[in-house]
Amino acid sequence: MSVVSKDIKVNKISESRIDEVDMANIQFGKNYSDHMLVAYYENGAWQQPQIMPYNNLSLSPATTFMHYGQAIFEGIKAYKTADGEPIIFRPRDNWKRMNRSAERMAMPHITEEIFIDGLRELVNLDRNWIPTSEDTSLYIRPFMLAIDEFIGVRPAEKFMFIIITSPAGPYYNKPVSIYVQDQYVRAFPGGIGFTKAAGNYGMSMYPTMKIKEMGYDQILWTDGFEHKYVQEIGTMNVFFVIGDTVVTPPITEDTILAGVTRDSVITLLKEKGITVEERPITIGELQTASHEGRLKEAFGTGTAASIAPIYALTYHDDKMLLPPIETWDVANWLKQELADIRYGRKADTHNWMVTV
Numbered sequence: 001m002s003v004v005s006k007d008i009k010v011n012k013i014s015e016s017r018i019d020e021v022d023m024a025n026i027q028f029g030k031n032y033s034d035h036m037l038v039a040y041y042e043n044g045a046w047q048q049p050q051i052m053p054y055n056n057l058s059l060s061p062a063t064t065f066m067h068y069g070q071a072i073f074e075g076i077k078a079y080k081t082a083d084g085e086p087i088i089f090r091p092r093d094n095w096k097r098m099n100r101s102a103e104r105m106a107m108p109h110i111t112e113e114i115f116i117d118g119l120r121e122l123v124n125l126d127r128n129w130i131p132t133s134e135d136t137s138l139y140i141r142p143f144m145l146a147i148d149e150f151i152g153v154r155p156a157e158k159f160m161f162i163i164i165t166s167p168a169g170p171y172y173n174k175p176v177s178i179y180v181q182d183q184y185v186r187a188f189p190g191g192i193g194f195t196k197a198a199g200n201y202g203m204s205m206y207p208t209m210k211i212k213e214m215g216y217d218q219i220l221w222t223d224g225f226e227h228k229y230v231q232e233i234g235t236m237n238v239f240f241v242i243g244d245t246v247v248t249p250p251i252t253e254d255t256i257l258a259g260v261t262r263d264s265v266i267t268l269l270k271e272k273g274i275t276v277e278e279r280p281i282t283i284g285e286l287q288t289a290s291h292e293g294r295l296k297e298a299f300g301t302g303t304a305a306s307i308a309p310i311y312a313l314t315y316h317d318d319k320m321l322l323p324p325i326e327t328w329d330v331a332n333w334l335k336q337e338l339a340d341i342r343y344g345r346k347a348d349t350h351n352w353m354v355t356v
């Protein structure tokens, strides 16, 4: 059992709303748990965080982030083990990444006490909201907003850090069809592609809407100069199995988000003795591999979807079909391995799981 951190003020709900939720049929992002955590940054320091009933916010219409997008977020999942204990997957990696996003967006670092202890406390309090069936979890959304009441353009001085949680089912329930985008660009060197800034998502809505109208599910983004180096799919990192090698674009440039799932996948594959190459990949290389029958698997990785198999990749008039997903060795193994670690069925040899 956890000890309530003396640094977090807790104001509990009088009656849980959990009975309003159909836990057997949960959709992603529709329901929010009883409590949320809120902390304010003022006069150069984070103030005492509070856990309070989930509620609307009241903010001035002149609030900075509403106009200029000084806003960042994270995505994490908590699971329940067979004996009912909540465990959270790699939250410290998200905490570190949030601080890298914060730096680039001229926002303050969040302390480990507020981020990690805060989310452990929150998950502990709302542990009944963690669904237990396979492929379900409690999605945790920490985010930070610039909240000066000022519409002049300058980095804000006041910020708000919030954590909300939401019971979640599978994100994609079928394999996805991908459109290789060579007109719109997600990220370029010197930009904010490596951050989880709200604006990265805002800018992707229009191109994504356009390809959905054409019948595709997600975009494979390419680089901003030559439109030939692949970056990410939608809001996931991307992996390809070419022959016996797993390849993924490198995160050395600032155009690719360093996914926690991506890192976990690379770690697990290397431990299993599979060759993983983090290197630039062109669309031409994928076309050649596909035409020669060497493109065996393609999948996206991210917290929301875990492993999202791709059944087709379309580049101009070249529709590359992947072999039937049942025959894939790598993605199916990874999905199972990650699930076994996350639900506590397999020993956590990497210290990825954090108890509440």
Ligand SMILES: *Cc1c(COP(=O)(O)O)cnc(C)c1O
Pocket (backbone or CB within 6 Å): 075, 196, 232, 234, 235, 236, 237, 257, 258, 259, 260, 261, 262, 301, 302, 303, 304
């Ligand atoms: C969040 C995100 C990912 C996945 O990161 P995870 O830590 O694995 O959830 C990948 N790409 C983009 C652009 C993202 O925003």
